[in-house]
Amino acid sequence: MSTSSGWAIMNVKNYCKFEILSLPENISFARACAGAFASQLGCTLDEIEEIKLVVSEAVSNCIIHAYENRGSEIITIVISLLDDRTLEIIIEDYGKGIEDIARVLQPSYSSEPTRMGLGFTFMKSFMDDMEVLSKPGEGTSVQLKRSFMTKDKEALA
Amino acid sequence: MDIELKQVRNTLIVRVEGELDMLIADKMRSDIDKKMDNNEIKNLILNMEKVSFIDSSGLGVILGRYKKISSKNGRMFIVGARPQVEKILYFSGINKLVSMYGNEQDVINLQGR
Numbered sequence: 556m557s558t559s560s561g562w563a564i565m566n567v568k569n570y571c572k573f574e575i576l577s578l579p580e581n582i583s584f585a586r587a588c589a590g591a592f593a594s595q596l597g598c599t600l601d602e603i604e605e606i607k608l609v610v611s612e613a614v615s616n617c618i619i620h621a622y623e624n625r626g627s628e629i630i631t632i633v634i635s636l637l638d639d640r641t642l643e644i645i646i647e648d649y650g651k652g653i654e655d656i657a658r659v660l661q662p663s664y665s666s667e668p669t670r671m672g673l674g675f676t677f678m679k680s681f682m683d684d685m686e687v688l689s690k691p692g693e694g695t696s697v698q699l700k701r702s703f704m705t706k707d708k709e710a711l712a
Numbered sequence: 713m714d715i716e717l718k719q720v721r722n723t724l725i726v727r728v729e730g731e732l733d734m735l736i737a738d739k740m741r742s743d744i745d746k747k748m749d750n751n752e753i754k755n756l757i758l759n760m761e762k763v764s765f766i767d768s769s770g771l772g773v774i775l776g777r778y779k780k781i782s783s784k785n786g787r788m789f790i791v792g793a794r795p796q797v798e799k800i801l802y803f804s805g806i807n808k809l810v811s812m813y814g815n816e817q818d819v820i821n822l823q824g825r
Contacts, residue, residue, distance in 0.1 A: 579733070579734045579735040580735055582733050582734055582735060583731055583733060583735065586765075601796065604765075604796045607765065608765075608767055608800065611733055611765075611767040612767055612768055615733070615734050615767065615768070615769055618734065619734070671768050671771050671772050671775055671804065672768075673768040673771060673804055674768050677767075677768065677803075680803070
């Protein structure tokens with residue numbers, strides 16, 4: 556997948572991009588970074604918690620499903636502030652890809668019986684917009700967007 | 713992340729501390745299952761007072777232990793979940809399966825009745 560590489564930095568207000576190895580140890584790092592970066596938007600602690608959850612789910616999916624628990628692969632995370640109130644998070648892997656995206660996006664779908672199949676449900680519920688791009692054998696890119704009511708705007712409202 | 717297991721008669725009390733994600737889920741699952749398989753355990757109290765974060769990996773461990781306890785006709789309880797954790801437990805529907813209480817004593821009082 557090459558969504559983030561061909562992507563226009565000049566259209567964003569701020570952004571950060573980092574790569575992690577596909578190890579469970581890195582999930583908390585990834586979600587903490589996302590939460591810290593998003594805090595620039597002045598969102599509430601509850602909202603930060605929701606962003607951390609969403610990133611945790613997306614990165615866990617990459618490790619479990621895309622890379623089937625191989626810890627030696629790369630996950631790319633791009634977090635952008637598109638404007639004063641809109642956050643975009645792109646999480647990409649270069650793993651096995653998804654054959655049938657519609658099926659995977661169904662609530663409580665899980666390829667493993669011990670898991671709850673809530674990952675994409677959380678992402679959809681806590682973000683305004685979710686797009687999943689995937690090519691079998693090449694990888695998956697999950698693109699999430701959410702707009703927040705900033706403190707300044709709340710005061711004006 | 714710390715996991716403390718304590719057995720009181722046939723009840724297993726599990727106290728978890730930290731962020732309940734994939735990194736911790738496997739250890740928590742195997743620690744609890746080992747204790748359950750080797751002892752007369754009927755009920756399980758999961759103390760989440762010190763859990764600051766949970767995602768679907770953590771929810772999966774809770775659901776799995778619930779199924780295991782239920783298959784032995786036991787009961788499972790979650791105590792002390794903080795608001796941000798409680799929100800996720802409700803969202804997942806786990807609260808419909810596992811009774812939620814304020815603290816360990818609330819559950820022990822309940823069993824004494």
